[in-house]
Amino acid sequence: GESVGLHLPTLSVQEGDNSIINCAYSNSASDYFIWYKQESGKGPQFIIDIRSNMDKRQGQRVTVLLNKTVKHLSLQIAATQPGDSAVYFCAEEGGAGGSYIPTFGRGTSLIVHP
Amino acid sequence: GAVVSQHPSRVICKSGTSVKIECRSLDFQATTMFWYRQFPKQSLMLMATSNEGSKATYEQGVEKDKFLINHASLTLSTLTVTSAHPEDSSFYICSARDEVGGFYGYTFGSGTRLTVV
Numbered sequence: 001g002e003s004v005g006l007h008l009p010t011l012s013v014q015e016g017d018n019s020i021i022n023c024a025y026s027n028s029a030s031d032y033f034i035w036y037k038q039e040s041g042k043g044p045q046f047i048i049d050i051r052s053n054m055d056k057r058q059g060q061r062v063t064v065l066l067n068k069t070v071k072h073l074s075l076q077i078a079a080t081q082p083g084d085s086a087v088y089f090c091a092e093e094g095g096a097g098g099s100y101i102p103t104f105g106r107g108t109s110l111i112v113h114p
Numbered sequence: 115g116a117v118v119s120q121h122p123s124r125v126i127c128k129s130g131t132s133v134k135i136e137c138r139s140l141d142f143q144a145t146t147m148f149w150y151r152q153f154p155k156q157s158l159m160l161m162a163t164s165n166e167g168s169k170a171t172y173e174q175g176v177e178k179d180k181f182l183i184n185h186a187s188l189t190l191s192t193l194t195v196t197s198a199h200p201e202d203s204s205f206y207i208c209s210a211r212d213e214v215g216g217f218y219g220y221t222f223g224s225g226t227r228l229t230v231v
Contacts, residue, residue, distance in 0.1 A: 008155050034220075043120070043207045043222035044158070089157060101148065102209075102220055104158045 008087060010109045019077040021108045023090035028071060031094035034102065035064060035075045039086045047075070047088075077110075085112045116142050116212045120223025127198055127230055135193045135226045137208030143188035144210035148220075149181070152205040164191040198230040 013019050025033070031052040036044035050057045050064045050073075057064050063076040073090050087109050091102035117140040127133050137147055145166045150158040162183050163171040170183035180202075182194040191210075195202055209222040 036222075041205075041225065041227065043118075043209075043225045045222070046219070100211075101160065101163065103160075107157050109155075 008107050008109045010111060012111045012113065013080050015080060015082060015112055015114050017080055019075075019080045019084070019110060019112075021075045021077075021088050021110065023073040023075075023105045023108075025071050025073060025090065025092045025105065027092060027103075028068070029094065030092035032092070032100070033064070033066060033073050034091045034093070035062075035073075036089045036091060036104075037084075037086045038089065038107075044089060052094075080110075080112050082112045082114050085110055116140075116210070116219065116221040118208065118210045118221045118223045120208055120226055122226060123224060124227045125229070127228070129199055129230055130197055132194055132196045133198055133228060135195075135206055135208070135228075137191045137193070137210070137223050139189045139210040139212070139221075142210075142212045144191075144212060145188060146211045147185060147191040148209045148211070149183065149191075149193050150207045150209070152207060152225075154205075158207060161193075166191075195228065198228070200230045203228055203230045 034049040035047040037047050038044045048059045048062050048064050050066050055066050061078045065074045087107045089107045090105040093100050119138045121136045147164040149161045151161050152158050160173050161176045164183045164185040166185045166188050172178045185191040205225050207225045209220045212219045
């Protein structure tokens with residue numbers, strides 16, 4: 001996974017803009033990826049997931065893109081709203097030995113300005 | 115959807131005392147639960163995997179005698195921070211694994227803010 005112990009990168013956007021949050025994962029054998037949203041003082045909430053046999057998956061206002069060649073995952077949020085302000089984490093699972101315990105990335109803090 | 119209840123949400127304790135945090139799966143049975151620790155502006159770090167009816171599996175560097183985990187039923191896991199010190203102050207989060215259709219989903223509790231004074 002990504003380094004922990006470093007300050008979170010921050011993405012600031014205006015309300016209504018589209019947001020793109022990126023994540024680099026480490027294990028090329030991971031076969032399941034999830035994006036979580038964590039609001040201040042709360043636990044992570046599931047947003048969207050994608051399996052390694054797909055490269056794109058869409059939800060309501062959110063799209064996840066997976067590029068296995070470069071081990072990159074992105075979360076696109078359309079028409080970002082103030083309520084989207086939170087920290088977003090990607091997590092990977094699976095891989096050699098079948099360890100299906102989410103390994104979290106560093107996280108990105110999204111700030112939406114009204 | 116699956117709901118995980120974590121209690122308490124906040125606790126302040128004196129140095130040297132012990133604190134117990136509960137994690138309950140409300141509408142599903144969870145043979146496996148996970149405990150994470152999160153420092154401000156950092157990611158979640160897995161502390162241990164809690165298995166119903168057996169000993170927990172601790173991650174490297176996590177003291178099992180300090181962070182006692184009990185998973186006595188299919189819906190309840192507890193984390194006890196023993197002889198707490200100020201450096202144990204952190205945000206503790208549990209999650210429960212729910213197997214649906216052969217795949218695993220993970221639902222997180224709302225977290226417990228522990229402050230040791």
